[in-house]
Amino acid sequence: MAPTMYGLGISGNLHAVWLLTKTHGLELDFEMTNIMEGANKTPEFLKMNPMHCIPTLKDGDVEIWETNAIMRYLCNKNKCEAYPTDLKARAECDVMLDFRNNEIVKHLGYKMLYPVAGFAGKVKAAEQEESVKRFNDDMWPAMKKYITSSGGPCLGGAKASIADISIISYVALLQAVWPDCAVFKNTEFVAWIDAVKKSTKWDEVYTPDNVGFWQGKKCDDAAAKAASTE
DSSP states (O other): OOOEEEEOTTOHHHHHHHHHHHHHTOOOEEEEOOGGGTGGGSHHHHHHOTTOOSOEEEETTEEEESHHHHHHHHHHHHTOTTSOOSHHHHHHHHHHHHHIIIIIIIIIIIIIIHHHHTSSOOEEHHHHHHHHHHIIIIIHHHHHHHHHHHTSSBTTBTSOOHHHHHHHHHHHHHHHHOTTOGGGGOHHHHHHHHHHHHTTTHHHHSOHHHHHHHHTTOOOHHHHHTTEEO
């Protein structure tokens, strides 16, 4: 019996899990859990996941959440190469998985994506500028270090690892909402995005149904900056 993933189809975190399972042919059932209607607050769901977040995975008596944990579990269960077994490669992958939560989500998500998409309050323009600087000065060089170490063009080398997949799940939504964002002026970063797309079953996940919600919030640079305050 295949594991079941609970969530909402527009969720970037779910997109990451889907991108993994579709690219590598891993079995996974999906059960719609509309958090907008409180489906994640039912007694049944809370018993499975007291944090009431998505995605949540159930596989027999295994009940887990957090995107990166779910992807590690699925790879370990299926001996999937997207989570390297080589000690050095796995350590680098783990660094980038933590980096995604500590840096990508913080700077590209909460400072850029969510305010522009209307899911967070306005942030100061100076904060966004600082996040762009942080990306160019520190974050991208960190990613580039491991792309180079792996032989590229992905963090996982010739093929995307779960670190690539996890990070791009946030990047893709920012690109859909704010394609003129300054981070996309980094041509090396855009080349990495293209490499991950080519290495995965991208079109099977990033369908109009799954990303149309975000594309409907697309704005130009001027409109995005209006979501910030001086």
